[in-house]
Amino acid sequence: MLQIVIGYPPIETTKGTPLLSQNRQFQYFNAPTYIYPMVPAYAATLLKDAGHKVYWMDGIAENKTLIEWEKELANVRPDYLIVETKAPVIKFHWKEIKNLKIQNPNLKIILVGDHITFNPLESFENCPVDYIVTGGDYDFVLKNLFDHITKKTKLEGGVYWRVSDKSIKQKPAAMNKLSPALKIGNSGPASLAHNLDELPFMDRDLTKWELYAYENGNYKYKPATYMYSGRDCWWNRCTFCVWDHTINPRGSYRSFSPERLFSEVKYVVDKYNVREIFDDAGTMFVGPKLKKFCELLIESGYNKKVVYGCNMRFNALTKDFYELMKKANFRFLLYGMESANQKTLDKLDKGIKVEDIKNGARIASQAGLEVHATVMLGYPWESYDDAKETIRLARECFDKGYFSSMQATIVISYPGTPLWKECKEKGLLKTENYEEYDMRKPVMKTPMTDSQILELTQELYSAFFTPKFIARKIMSIRNVDDIKFFAMAAKRLIAHLMDFDKEQKRGVLNPKFWMHSIKAMGSQLFSSANSKLPGREIKA
Template sequence: MFIMKVAIIYPPIFKDGKFPLLTQNRQYRYSSSTNVRIYPIVSATSATLLKEHFDVLYLDGINERLSMDEFLNRLYNFDPDLVMMETKTPIIKKHWKFIDKIKQEKNIKVALVGDHVSALPEESFIQSSVDYVLTGGDYDVSFLNLCLHISEGKKLGKGIWYRENGVKNTGNYELIKDLDSLPFIDRDLTNWQLYGEAYLYKPCTYIMTGRGCGGGLNGVGICSFCSWQHSLWNCSARLRTPENVAEEIETLVNKYKLKEIFDDNESGVIWNKKWLKQFYKEMKERGLIGEVFLSSNARADCLDQKTCDLLKKIGFRLLKVGLESGNEKTLKKLCKREGVRKIKKGVQNAKDHGMKVMLTIMVGYPWETKNDVKKTYEVARELMLYKTSFGDCLQSSVIIPYPGTPLYEEGVRKDWFVIDPKDYEKYDMSMPVLKSYINPFEWCDKMWSIHKESKFILRSLLTMRSFYDLKLAYTGFKSIDAHTKDF
């Protein structure tokens, strides 16, 4: 059997001293904040799967803050036969150049993964010398399949594009049904200490209780701006079992003495009440209640009183909730499947139960007027000042429609783009790419500035309860200040 050396890599490509938010990030931009380092769960799972069969290097040059020379020295010293790179629209052209460079210098075979190449797989073969493109979100499984195909002749699975007398593919990708069949991530192999965000207690790490956004009508999210749901998960929602998730949490707490664990699944598991009830039993039986804080993405329309009661019992501390806009018209156009009233009620329910809430907001929609964005600001401010306690926060960004999303297709069809839609490097949030009646950067800054209101600061300070809160406040204020410089 041919034993390969395989590398999973994130090349350190920076811009004007700012760090690229690529790993496991839905909205890409270069940021001044050094406190946003999201753990790439699927890539880390891929490394864990591969180590049972191959010699594996996991090399995240972005979050290790390596220079390109340092990065290439480590990569070339390892001398891999095949590398896997996660890519995204704003950085795809730089990745094409990087692929050509390492293939010319070392003749390394390269596989690209991620939402951009899942939406436009053939493009990368035209624009670069890439060898493989793996489509769909379960690229940890498909990359293992590719490696076994190369080393042992195993039949290629679905969703793989490759060069052979031109460009060929194995058909549309298929998602695995049993997420429990995946191993727990080898945190040491994948340098788990590198990752974390300013709003999480340290030490912390990330898990994914499932893959795909649940909730809303018919049980799944279909937001028109979400590249992950449309390009990676095929508008589906799958969950691991409560037993499997509780076992992983128990392992992490016992081995690493974690203070907090963040569930980076699209909308967490909060939309599935039956799952949550069983999860509570599992956590209680294992003696994990009170041993670690849990935080999660969440849909506000799932945060009714009974669910919030259960979340609080389990130990959830913070919920990351998508507001996106304070306008009913916009929420309908985005296919959010929840209105302003439900979002406000869900956030208020969570706060009534003592949980912290991080709101996510986008501005710069081509149909929104100044009065519309004012409404969003007013709703965001109202929710931020509702029972404010230390840990409440928001993040605001400019809407960027990625290829593969309905919003992108609508933008092309209705001539909303102010750039050539193929000018991908301008998708990095350094400028608006869609027509807008407002200056979205001014409004992003205004949203972020709610953190600096005296009323918000005073209420936050008065509800600090521990030394951990003091540490969190220090990193949080530094991060907010850096984010405001991004706009």
């Protein structure tokens, strides 16, 4: 039996809470937010079921200092530490791995995640990491790695190791010589063909599910939790999405069967009294699978016990499906709007038309579902007027009641994505320092200044601030849950405005922050939702 820690070392920064786990993008939030890491949690469950002693040490969600977390790790004295990483924090992880190796000489460390899948050799060159497991099925592959170490089971594809490591008995499928003294072997391309229905129910006690049950803007009814019905998105093409092009590449999509998903939903509701579930598959399955899952919720009566939410596409469903989802007690649907400019949607390979945004949101909202749109600004090819058109469409959708909420961000070209490759080839990257890919400022050259993009992002976050939308929300209050939810939303809005404020380093008490925020919201309150830029026309 091995002692294994799955951990997130605390990242001590003044920027806010790092959104590292279960996140396709990376961002620091001024509003504390903790997202349940699905694949690491399944990995912990698989390893525990295999007979290993597993510890869950999320120092970020537990609000520990780095020193406290390191002391806890030293007390546990694990044989192995597994860490998920991403581009904006990988340099921190390299430094921390060096420190941990000094503090715990016998500790072996494994990195997983999207960035190391794109460039696994880089981390061996920059820190004394022992293993790298690539691909999005690293829960299955981690179990296989430890089976190999303890039972000499044949290694699946996706594992990288130092050839000098005597624990690996298998001959490498390929080998890279990084220096005369450093040779890295690997077991071949990432293994991505596992049957998800074979996964056990996630051990939510082991993985401390309550850490992630409250501080999350996707939740209205608490305690709440996450499911992960597919890996990852059946569209699987968006050029900015790092998961679509690294850990879950095109052609690798798989999902639970509706019956398997419902069984775990039922288990979680019965055991933990969860009131709401958000399914974080990149896009939830549609068609017969979605129909069957909704029917299972309705026929079992669990549509009266739990509220459900998921990621969806604007052009994926019909009115009948939305009405069925409402009957099954779906509440919250998250859509990637990205832009109101067709050229951008085409370049991103979104597979939607601008008119789909308004039409899809209208049909969903008319069925009684709450539409949340994610939008980005700062594309290299978009002008100031293009960005203003995106804000105008968002405002119109709020004003008409099609959108209920929104997340605004600056687009980041993560290493490994087609967007990043295009920017690198065309000289559009302002920096290749990963630490600056944290969404606090643009990393691509655009026709706009950084200041303009930050101001427009604040303005976009204020797009909801129309008299009709505010009145509609006030009239919709029915109970204490509604009041709590709107209070949380107001608090998070202020924090998100600060995320993109030029004066963010000086804090919420800074008068300039409030001047910028009031200006952004005022520009929406007193502008016409239907005002269009010249030559723009969007039909519903």
